[in-house]
């Protein structure tokens with residue numbers, strides 16, 4: 001029994017690391033709002049063609065669960081659920097195959113529920129107090145939301161100074177023009193945002209533009225990491 005428990009916790013920890021490693025490797029986490037699950041496959045094709053293999057599908061539409069189910073069935077994509085506000089949504093997300101959960105804010109109830117399920121969770125924080133709440137809950141990787149509105153990279157610099165173990169996924173107001181500024185900070189694990197696949201492009205079925213934006217973001221991640229290795 002005790003041994004079973006140990007095995008389970010180890011595999012959970014490994015799963016969590018896998019997810020974080022995949023998000024880190026991508027450098028950019030596309031956030032999408034899907035109105036129909038029919039868009040799932042072309043979206044996945046567009047993102048993977050551009051070089052990204054992670055996606056966060058927000059629980060903001062009725063189609064979210066079906067879309068997560070369709071995307072999770074693919075072997076080339078790691079799919080998480082975003083805008084998760086309640087434990088019931090966590091359960092729904094898990095039941096359709098979501099591998100991680102993202103919230104706009106810090107909910108101790110949502111975080112605890114994810115931890116009980118062994119599901120990686122990245123709650124949003126917007127202040128030093130919320131970071132301490134995350135640390136108290138045993139988390140060191142958090143979403144920083146809404147990043148630009150909170151002061152952008154200057155705020156991350158200020159927060160990263162005392163919280164040396166914390167890694168951030170800044171999201172909100174990030175785009176091709178300011179992506180590199182965020183990626184340059186060592187406390188930034190990856191950056192999230194809707195600019196790669198915004199609702200207007202999805203509705204128009206403009207998958208080519210989604211791939212173009214994704215490739216550009218991937219190139220920026222690559223340049224940024226090459227530069228930081230060169231200066232390390």
Ligand SMILES: O=C(O)C(=O)C[C@H](O)[C@H](O)COP(=O)(O)O
Pocket residue numbers: 031058082083084102103104171172173174192193194195
């Ligand atoms: O609700 C959540 O869990 C979210 O994920 C919020 C989104 O991350 C932001 O709405 C993205 O902001 P933009 O990239 O500026 O469009």
